[in-house]
Amino acid sequence: MTDQQEVPATPPPAPKSVVKRPMRPILQLLISAAIIILVVVATLLLFKYPQKLGPVFITALVVTLASFLLLLVLRHFVLVWFSYLHTRELSREEYPESYPFISIIVPAFNEVEVIQSSLSSLLELRYPYYEIIAVDDGSTDGTYDKMKEFEGNHYGVRVSVYRKENSGKADALNYGVRRSKAPIVVCMDSDSRLTPNSLRYAVNHFRDPHVGAVAGNVKVINRHNLWTKLQALEYIEGLNIVRNAQAFWRSVNVIPGPIGIFRRAAMEGTGGYDSDTFAEDFDMTVKMLADGWKIDYEPKAVAYTEAPEGLLDIIKQRYRWCRGVLQALRKQKHLLTRSEGNITTPLSLWYMIFEGLVWPAMNIFANLFFVWIALIYGMTALLVMWWLLLTILDLLIAVHAILMEREDMSLAIYAVLYRFFYILIIDVCKVFATLEELVGLDMSWGKLARKGRI
Amino acid sequence: MKVDWVNILAVVIFVSIVVTLILAVASYFAYKVREARRPKTAAELRQEGQAKVFFSEYRPEAPKQ
Numbered sequence: 001m002t003d004q005q006e007v008p009a010t011p012p013p014a015p016k017s018v019v020k021r022p023m024r025p026i027l028q029l030l031i032s033a034a035i036i037i038l039v040v041v042a043t044l045l046l047f048k049y050p051q052k053l054g055p056v057f058i059t060a061l062v063v064t065l066a067s068f069l070l071l072l073v074l075r076h077f078v079l080v081w082f083s084y085l086h087t088r089e090l091s092r093e094e095y096p097e098s099y100p101f102i103s104i105i106v107p108a109f110n111e112v113e114v115i116q117s118s119l120s121s122l123l124e125l126r127y128p129y130y131e132i133i134a135v136d137d138g139s140t141d142g143t144y145d146k147m148k149e150f151e152g153n154h155y156g157v158r159v160s161v162y163r164k165e166n167s168g169k170a171d172a173l174n175y176g177v178r179r180s181k182a183p184i185v186v187c188m189d190s191d192s193r194l195t196p197n198s199l200r201y202a203v204n205h206f207r208d209p210h211v212g213a214v215a216g217n218v219k220v221i222n223r224h225n226l227w228t229k230l231q232a233l234e235y236i237e238g239l240n241i242v243r244n245a246q247a248f249w250r251s252v253n254v255i256p257g258p259i260g261i262f263r264r265a266a267m268e269g270t271g272g273y274d275s276d277t278f279a280e281d282f283d284m285t286v287k288m289l290a291d292g293w294k295i296d297y298e299p300k301a302v303a304y305t306e307a308p309e310g311l312l313d314i315i316k317q318r319y320r321w322c323r324g325v326l327q328a329l330r331k332q333k334h335l336l337t338r339s340e341g342n343i344t345t346p347l348s349l350w351y352m353i354f355e356g357l358v359w360p361a362m363n364i365f366a367n368l369f370f371v372w373i374a375l376i377y378g379m380t381a382l383l384v385m386w387w388l389l390l391t392i393l394d395l396l397i398a399v400h401a402i403l404m405e406r407e408d409m410s411l412a413i414y415a416v417l418y419r420f421f422y423i424l425i426i427d428v429c430k431v432f433a434t435l436e437e438l439v440g441l442d443m444s445w446g447k448l449a450r451k452g453r454i
Numbered sequence: 455m456k457v458d459w460v461n462i463l464a465v466v467i468f469v470s471i472v473v474t475l476i477l478a479v480a481s482y483f484a485y486k487v488r489e490a491r492r493p494k495t496a497a498e499l500r501q502e503g504q505a506k507v508f509f510s511e512y513r514p515e516a517p518k519q
Contacts, residue, residue: 025490032486036479315485367471380464387467421474428478 028442035435047372065369068362069386076393080400082245087299087404089248095204102130102199102261103180107172108190109137112146114306119150121193123157127200131158133176134190138166143190169257170273170280177264177272185262188303192258193221195302202261202301212266212293213285214301215243215252216259217405221304227314230422231307233411237394237401237418240299244404247297251289251344253352257281259303266293277331279324282352286332289345299405315429322433325356357434360427367424391419 104122108115115134122132136144144163151161164175173187184203188194198216205214217240220232239256246252255262260281270287273280288295308314329336329349336349366386374383398415402408 025492029486029490033483036483040479311481312485312488315482316489319485364475367475371468371471374464374468381460383467384460384463387463420470421477424471424474425478425481428475429482432482 031439031441032436035432035439039431039435043368047368065366068366073393076397079241079245080397082248083241083404086244086248086297090299093204095200096207099128099200099203100184100206101182102127102184102186102203103182104130104132104186104188105173105176105180106132106134106188106190107137107169107176108134108139108143108147109166109169110139110141110143111190112141112143114191115143115146118190118193119147119159123154124196125194125199126196130199131160131180131182133180134159134161135172135176136161136163137169137172138164168275170275174272177267183264185264185267187260187262189258189305191306193304194259198259198301198303199261202298205296205298206263208294210294211250211296212263212288212291213255213295214261215255215295215297216261216301216303217299218256218258219302219304220307222306222309225309227311228307228309229411229414230418231314233398233414233418236405236407236411237398237415240405241397241401243297244299249344250294250296251348252295252297253285253289253348254282255285255295258305259301261301266291277324277327278320279328282325283328283331286328286335286349289342289348290332290335292342318426318429319433322356322430323437325352326434326437329353356430360430363423363427364431391416394419
């Protein structure tokens with residue numbers, strides 16, 4: 001019966017940069033190549049003829065760089081301190097006797113490799129009262145048939161399967177939310193696997209009536225090569241620790257796609273997910289913060305996700321994340337200066353600008369600057385000191401984050417490689433993605449090929 | 455003979471930064487080339503008005519009286 005539901009008549013509007021008629025791929029490639037060449041040539045000229053810029057400019061660069069390094073050290077310590085405070089706060093929490101009814105929405109598009117594993121994990125949840133709503137977003141690979149095998153009642157857990165024309169993840173999530181009646185809604189990715197107790201821990205935060213959503217803890221499941229191990233560390237050290245620190249102020253700025261737990265009223269108040277950016281999770285988070293809701297983080301609500309396994313796939317994912325965040329920031333730019341009594345919203349947005357735009361550019365610049373002074377002035381000790389400082393910082397943060405999450409300590413050693421090359425590659429990708437977003441180059445969702453590791 | 459660890463480490467860092475930057479720019483370009491060669495998705499084709507509808511809604515006929 002469920003595959004006969006109404007299908008939306010028209011897909012939602014596409015993001016700004018894809019509203020116009022798409023450019024030919026070769027033209028897009030040429031524009032990308034031109035941007036790359038321009039950036040490389042400008043960088044080489046900057047370091048070849050620094051005297052042309054004048055002493056004031058050089059001084060400004062050095063002062064900016066010094067401030068950046070100071071800020072980096074401060075940022076690390078602030079994050080560690082607040083994440084520690086939040087974790088300590090959580091350890092004192094008591095867990096409720098009764099639990100609310102929950103709807104879990106699973107949108108899927110061409111996820112034949114992983115969908116059954118994902119749905120199986122949901123049937124193993126240790127939660128007393130929930131339903132699963134699986135939405136096939138017009139897959140062409142048999143995902144729907146695999147989903148259909150789960151439809152029905154599984155020891156009190158009702159699984160409903162719907163099929164609709166392809167119109168994007170945001171629309172598929174809205175489609176599922178509209179079909180649920182639960183006061184708490186869990187939105188997840190179809191390539192994710194929730195741990196059995198994740199929801200029990202997460203719903204506890206909703207005892208505070210001001211909490212509109214809870215971000216879960218996303219971990220990488222396929223840790224079998226260098227790239228996936230680096231990402232596993234990045235999720236623990238780079239993403240979760242930030243969410244943990246932000247949660248001390250109840251203002252987490254990204255509810256991750258693999259596990260987001262929402263108060264239904266809060267979600268409805270925002271009008272649901274929008275399809276006009278490529279980062280619908282960030283966009284939804286900003287809308288909730290703007291509505292005055294608090295957003296918390298639960299480290300024990302763990303979702304395992306499949307990370308891209310090759311360099312080009314990582315670049316593809318980060319390119320989409322970066323441009324999606326910029327699209328959402330552009331859409332909500334009025335909130336950058338308007339606090340409306342809630343200072344955490346503009347702060348969260350400025351933090352995203354800092355992390356997404358300023359940070360990558362400064363990191364690349366700092367790398368080039370120290371290489372340059374080592375090469376021109378022979379200040380090799382400065383290069384080594386700077387690099388050691390950052391690596392030791394990364395290593396300390398990694399050990400702290402791993403201990404807090406009781407993770408695999410062998411990942412800590414990857415903190416050295418993380419600083420050695422990984423973060424620089426990601427930052428280069430972010431800078432180019434930013435430039436392409438500013439130029440308004442076309443982009444598509446760019447679905448990653450799944451290996452079925454979950 | 456005394457080993458100058460600072461200089462050795464500086465060379466390692468220098469080479470790794472330069473190689474990484476070249477690798478990063480090259481792999482970004484490779485990604486763009488791969489995307490340009492990728493077959494268009496149904497959503498992209500639909501946007502260009504060339505899409506064939508691959509999913510048509512199923513509606514059961516009304517039961518005969």
